[in-house]
Amino acid sequence: CATQQPFQPVNLPGQAIDTPFSVSGRLAVKVDDKGSYGNFDWQHAPTRDVVSITTPVGSTVARLTRDADGVLLEADGKETRSANVEELTNETLGWTLPLDNLVWWIRGVPAPNAPSERLADGALQQQGWTIRFFRDEGDTVSRVPKRVELVRDRLSIKLVTHAWQQP
Amino acid sequence: AAIAQLKAFVAGSKTLSANFSQVVTNQGKTDSASGTLEISRPGKFRWNYTKPYEQLIVGDGKRLWVYDKELAQVTTRPLDAALGSSPAAVLAGSNAIEHDYLLREIGRQGNIEWLAASPKKSENSFQAIRMGFTDNNLVAMELTDNFGNLTKLSFSDMKKNPAIAAEHFRFVPPKGADVMSDQ
Numbered sequence: 575c576a577t578q579q580p581f582q583p584v585n586l587p588g589q590a591i592d593t594p595f596s597v598s599g600r601l602a603v604k605v606d607d608k609g610s611y612g613n614f615d616w617q618h619a620p621t622r623d624v625v626s627i628t629t630p631v632g633s634t635v636a637r638l639t640r641d642a643d644g645v646l647l648e649a650d651g652k653e654t655r656s657a658n659v660e661e662l663t664n665e666t667l668g669w670t671l672p673l674d675n676l677v678w679w680i681r682g683v684p685a686p687n688a689p690s691e692r693l694a695d696g697a698l699q700q701q702g703w704t705i706r707f708f709r710d711e712g713d714t715v716s717r718v719p720k721r722v723e724l725v726r727d728r729l730s731i732k733l734v735t736h737a738w739q740q741p
Numbered sequence: 742a743a744i745a746q747l748k749a750f751v752a753g754s755k756t757l758s759a760n761f762s763q764v765v766t767n768q769g770k771t772d773s774a775s776g777t778l779e780i781s782r783p784g785k786f787r788w789n790y791t792k793p794y795e796q797l798i799v800g801d802g803k804r805l806w807v808y809d810k811e812l813a814q815v816t817t818r819p820l821d822a823a824l825g826s827s828p829a830a831v832l833a834g835s836n837a838i839e840h841d842y843l844l845r846e847i848g849r850q851g852n853i854e855w856l857a858a859s860p861k862k863s864e865n866s867f868q869a870i871r872m873g874f875t876d877n878n879l880v881a882m883e884l885t886d887n888f889g890n891l892t893k894l895s896f897s898d899m900k901k902n903p904a905i906a907a908e909h910f911r912f913v914p915p916k917g918a919d920v921m922s923d924q
Contacts, residue, residue: 598772600794600796600809600812602816602919602921604919604921607921608921608922609921609923610816610923611807611809611814611816611921611923615767615770615772617768624768626767626768626888626890628765628767630788630790630796630798630807631763631765631884631894632763632765632767632884632890632892633867633884633886633892634886634887634888648888720811721811721812732812732814733812734794734809734811734812737772737793
């Protein structure tokens with residue numbers, strides 16, 4: 575499997591600043607032994623998130639939009655609205671996507687507004703999740719991890735990124 | 742005419758290999774990827790992304806396999822359930838295109854003759870597919886999804902009927918990779 579080392583997140587002093595980013599990658603979600611895999615494209619701004627899950631060839635399977643009005647999931651020709659992402663993904667997909675925290679975890683840092691703890695092996699524990707960050711072997715430059723794995727109870731989410739734009 | 746070229750292309754390539762490049766435009770953002778394609782009709786193909794990441798898609802005639810090397814993740818589902826999501830599955834059929842799609846000529850651009858293929862069954866993740874031919878060779882495909890995103894594929898170094906061992910389309914999950922059934 576991919577040879578990668580743990581990525582040591584930078585501990586940001588005081589209040590972390592949420593900057594916009596745009597990232598493309600692939601993710602695999604597993605609940606017990608059932609799951610799904612897809613490419614993703616995530617355009618993030620502090621007030622708006624658009625996450626598209628696509629097939630390898632670029633056709634969108636689902637799109638999640640979060641802004642001041644709430645959260646909208648477009649999939650299978652249907653639109654589903656909800657107050658927050660966790661509730662919506664749990665209702666429609668059967669597992670919860672911790673988008674608020676992932677905004678930070680995908681960049682390799684703990685979410686600023688919640689307590690977190692570092693385990694002996696470098697993993698991060700926050701809000702019931704155990705998060706591991708990896709970077710490519712020999713990559714000492716990247717400010718963001720190449721791969722992130724989150725586990726909580728029977729749910730595991732693995733994602734890897736291949737294109738970052740930080741305007 | 743493009744439809745005649747499609748028929749000649751399918752009939753004239755029991756096996757096929759080519760390079761492809763892919764540009765996806767999604768809400769004004771473009772992502773490029775490239776790789777290689779091998780086909781053995783009916784139903785067997787390897788659609789292998791090599792840049793900017795390694796992602797191998799194999800149709801072994803019965804099942805579709807997707808292997809993401811960096812994630813060490815294999816996903817598999819029945820091949821017929823996958824027709825919508827991978828053009829390779831469409832291309833690798835002996836008559837999948839004519840069987841599952843309504844074909845229409847849409848004219849010529851330079852030396853490329855284009856046809857439009859709209860899926861008969863709507864559950865397909867593509868709203869519209871266009872295929873471009875030159876000298877009975879598929880040179881380009883354009884795919885629009887239900888969100889208005891556009892995928893442009895161009896094919897090069899196409900070889901018709903190269904010798905490819907059947908074994909080449911059998912997929913065995915690598916040691917250490919997690920295997921998950923998608924459906």
